[in-house]
Amino acid sequence: MSGTDEPLPSVPDDPRREALDAMVDREALDPRDELEKTTYRTDLGIAMAEDARRVGRGELSSEAYWQKYDRAAAAEFGDDYRETPNPAVDRAEQTIDDEIAESLSCSVGSMDGVAESLEGVAAEESEGEGDEKWGMVIDLQKCVGCDSCTVACKAENRTPPGVTYNVVMEEEHGEYPDVTRTNVPRPCMQCDNPPCVQVCPVSATYKMENGVVNVDYDRCIGCRYCMIACPYGARYFDFGENYDDEVDGAGEIQSPEYGVDRGPRTDGESPVGNVRKCSFCTHRLNRGEEPACVETCIGDARNAGDLNDPDSEVSKLADSSRAFQLKEAEGTDPNVYYLK
Amino acid sequence: MSTITDITERYDPGFRSETVRYAWYGLLAVLLLVGGWATWRRLTVGMASTNLSSVTPWGAWVAFYIYFVGLSAGAFLVSTLANVFEVEGFEQIDRDALFAAVVSMVVALLFVWVDLGRMDRMYYPFVWRQPTSALSWEVHAYVAYVAVLVTELYFSMRLDLARVAARARGWRATLCRLLTLGRTSTSAASGRTDRRWLKRTGLVGIPLAIFMVHGGTGVLFAVAKARPYWNSGLFPIIFVVSAVVSGTALVTVLYVVRTKLIAGDAVDRDLLDRLGQLLAAFVVTDAALTAIEALIAINSLHPHELETWLVVLFGEMSWSFWWFMVGFGWVFPLVVLSKRSWRRSPFPAASAGLFVVVGIVAVRFNIVVPPQILPVMEGLPHGSYVPSTVEWLTSLGIVAVGLLLYSLGAEILPLKPLESTPHGGDDT
Ligand code: SF4
Numbered sequence: 001m002s003g004t005d006e007p008l009p010s011v012p013d014d015p016r017r018e019a020l021d022a023m024v025d026r027e028a029l030d031p032r033d034e035l036e037k038t039t040y041r042t043d044l045g046i047a048m049a050e051d052a053r054r055v056g057r058g059e060l061s062s063e064a065y066w067q068k069y070d071r072a073a074a075a076e077f078g079d080d081y082r083e084t085p086n087p088a089v090d091r092a093e094q095t096i097d098d099e100i101a102e103s104l105s106c107s108v109g110s111m112d113g114v115a116e117s118l119e120g121v122a123a124e125e126s127e128g129e130g131d132e133k134w135g136m137v138i139d140l141q142k143c144v145g146c147d148s149c150t151v152a153c154k155a156e157n158r159t160p161p162g163v164t165y166n167v168v169m170e171e172e173h174g175e176y177p178d179v180t181r182t183n184v185p186r187p188c189m190q191c192d193n194p195p196c197v198q199v200c201p202v203s204a205t206y207k208m209e210n211g212v213v214n215v216d217y218d219r220c221i222g223c224r225y226c227m228i229a230c231p232y233g234a235r236y237f238d239f240g241e242n243y244d245d246e247v248d249g250a251g252e253i254q255s256p257e258y259g260v261d262r263g264p265r266t267d268g269e270s271p272v273g274n275v276r277k278c279s280f281c282t283h284r285l286n287r288g289e290e291p292a293c294v295e296t297c298i299g300d301a302r303n304a305g306d307l308n309d310p311d312s313e314v315s316k317l318a319d320s321s322r323a324f325q326l327k328e329a330e331g332t333d334p335n336v337y338y339l340k
Numbered sequence: 341m342s343t344i345t346d347i348t349e350r351y352d353p354g355f356r357s358e359t360v361r362y363a364w365y366g367l368l369a370v371l372l373l374v375g376g377w378a379t380w381r382r383l384t385v386g387m388a389s390t391n392l393s394s395v396t397p398w399g400a401w402v403a404f405y406i407y408f409v410g411l412s413a414g415a416f417l418v419s420t421l422a423n424v425f426e427v428e429g430f431e432q433i434d435r436d437a438l439f440a441a442v443v444s445m446v447v448a449l450l451f452v453w454v455d456l457g458r459m460d461r462m463y464y465p466f467v468w469r470q471p472t473s474a475l476s477w478e479v480h481a482y483v484a485y486v487a488v489l490v491t492e493l494y495f496s497m498r499l500d501l502a503r504v505a506a507r508a509r510g511w512r513a514t515l516c517r518l519l520t521l522g523r524t525s526t527s528a529a530s531g532r533t534d535r536r537w538l539k540r541t542g543l544v545g546i547p548l549a550i551f552m553v554h555g556g557t558g559v560l561f562a563v564a565k566a567r568p569y570w571n572s573g574l575f576p577i578i579f580v581v582s583a584v585v586s587g588t589a590l591v592t593v594l595y596v597v598r599t600k601l602i603a604g605d606a607v608d609r610d611l612l613d614r615l616g617q618l619l620a621a622f623v624v625t626d627a628a629l630t631a632i633e634a635l636i637a638i639n640s641l642h643p644h645e646l647e648t649w650l651v652v653l654f655g656e657m658s659w660s661f662w663w664f665m666v667g668f669g670w671v672f673p674l675v676v677l678s679k680r681s682w683r684r685s686p687f688p689a690a691s692a693g694l695f696v697v698v699g700i701v702a703v704r705f706n707i708v709v710p711p712q713i714l715p716v717m718e719g720l721p722h723g724s725y726v727p728s729t730v731e732w733l734t735s736l737g738i739v740a741v742g743l744l745l746y747s748l749g750a751e752i753l754p755l756k757p758l759e760s761t762p763h764g765g766d767d768t
């Protein structure tokens with residue numbers, strides 16, 4: 001994980017932050033008024049609170065704090081004080097044990113327990129990491145052709161005009177009055193044998209270990225050979241156009257595609273002049289979320305998951321007799337499957 | 341012997357008429373200005389200044405790029421008729437052909453450059469590579485090829501450069517001395533060494549030009565399986581043949597123009613005749629191969645191929661096929677060249693060449709654009725592409741850069757051999 005001090009990608013520094021802080025101060029209750037409503041000593045409460053903040057800032061150790069206040073607090077709060085466990089002094093890890101948690105009716109269980117279960121999750125995740133192969137299965141029977149995925153994708157990836165990582169192709173079959181219509185959503189297929197990768201003269205586009213085909217915007221020279229080679233029309237050139245007229249501040253932030261934060265959209269800076277395409281929302285996958293199109297699909301037609309895990313839903317769906325790939329004859333072996 | 345001395349003392353191979361010179365450079369200046377403006381637009385507005393789209397990502401610049409690579413490869417192959425195969429009379433056009441080949445490559449690479457989405461990264465292909473990419477191989481082949489061309493031009497011209505350096509005065513002599521790279525001997529022995537190395541480099545250059553440079557440029561398209569119109573084994577061969585067509589035509593034009601406007605000699609009619617016959621043979625081959633390719637495509641009944649051919653024959657730019665490719669490129673030159681007396685006269689021969697040179701531009705456009713009009717999958721949007729003003733004018737400017745380079749070279753360098761018998765040194 002990245003350090004907590006760094007601003008999160010795509011969350012801009014708000015210049016109005018000071019004003020916001022001032023608002024919080026204004027809304028805060030006056031401690032003296034509040035404490036006066038209780039039966040306990042107001043001055044002791046205020047002194048303890050102020051020193052507690054110093055502990056929080058690291059200006060005072062918690063041992064020194066309790067040395068200073070232990071006796072006064074015991075005198076003031078009596079039995080209640082002695083019975084309530086204080087993790088800060090009782091246990092080195094600053095947690096409380098199960099029994100006490102129970103007696104205090106903590107709903108989440110002891111901190112230890114929570115921490116443990118978190119560790120378990122993390123361990124499981126890291127076990128899985130590195131050997132997934134992300135795939136997608138799109139059920140054409142469920143797709144209603146609403147284009148929500150296209151919109152969600154534009155919003156998530158903040159793609160400029162003319163760049164649409166996902167489109168829904170509409171095919172009409174038959175003649176009036178026997179007409180049927182199939183809607184075929186088309187993201188990048190993340191092909192196992194990607195022709196786009198084959199032709200790139202500078203290896204700017206390549207297959208990552210998780211099966212997603214990456215475009216390195218810092219290396220791509222914009223020759224557009226990959227667009228010629230892709231049999232699915234999944235690649236788009238960024239001509240540098242913007243939605244500035246339609247949306248205020250449209251270019252203020254960019255999506256952290258492939259986990260890279262590029263700051264505001266700037267003329268003449270990558271990805272302007274590069275070729276772009278669907279990344280299966282790698283930045284979302286990396287934080288355990290589904291691609292935006294999958295999450296938004298109103299008909300639950302889209303599924304994303306690990307094709308290397310035989311028990312995953314996508315694996316099972318991709319194995320079903322209804323499953324097929326687009327343009328199988330091209331030999332590209334897409335990782336996007338469709339259900340007839 | 342004395343003739344050589346005479347020529348070199350008055351060594352000034354420039355335009356014979358000052359009026360022609362001013363008119364010509366004036367025209368080039370205008371073209372360069374217009375092209376400069378368009379290039380400035382291209383740089384500031386970016387790729388949005390083109391009519392390209394994500395459906396049709398390659399357009400005029402790519403067409404001109406392969407056109408000039410073809411022109412270069414073709415001109416080079418004509419030069420090997422002189423310096424490798426020693427066909428009689430061709431030594432007179434050896435240097436014209438080689439120099440035109442160099443300039444064409446410069447122009448071709450300028451077109452590639454202006455076409456890159458990130459022009460600032462044009463050197464990246466030499467930093468990062470991809471062994472499966474035809475384009476990655478091509479850029480290296482181009483460098484090797486330009487090196488071969490320059491080496492050949494040097495060996496072809498060095499003896500005359502040394503003569504000028506020894507006998508003429510002024511800045512031209514100084515420049516020529518520099519260009520000899522220190523090998524200033526004018527002896528017969530040094531001439532033989534030059535010719536030996538010229539032939540060797542030419543021999544290396546032939547496969548390089550055919551298979552790597554121009555065949556390879558054809559492969560670049562032919563490997564695109566997603567575009568059935570290009571994806572055929574015949575395609576790179578047609579590429580090379582049409583390159584030879586345009587190269588032969590260009591050399592014919594250059595030879596006539598240089599003799600008329602610069603050297604002021606009589607045109608060698610036998611040479612014109614031979615060039616004309618060659619050109620006609622190449623044109624017939626080119627037309628036949630294209631017809632075969634079309635028949636195979638149409639017989640496949642592959643919808644994408646069929647529709648692409650329909651676009652070529654009847655689409656928005658079908659005039660370029662009928663008028664330029666068929667009319668200028670095939671019919672007109674064949675008619676002119678079929679008559680012996682026309683073939684042997686400078687004006688008809690040169691105009692046949694000029695028409696071919698222009699007609700092949702349409703061939704290149706009809707290679708690049710039509711397969712990008714139809715979407716790769718049914719349900720995706722159709723493309724529509726006609727170059728934008730910026731694309732046309734930048735192209736004009738880049739071509740003008742080439743013309744300027746060639747004119748300067750023709751005015752300064754001894755492109756015309758200083759002696760009529762080719763294989764001699766001064767003490768023979
Ligand atoms: S769909 Fe196109 S862009 Fe995506 S991996 Fe396959 S060839 Fe590449």
Ligand code: SF4
Pocket residue numbers: 199200201202203204205215219220221222223224225226227274275
């Ligand atoms: S446009 Fe970029 S990613 Fe595509 S082939 Fe060229 S350099 Fe590679």
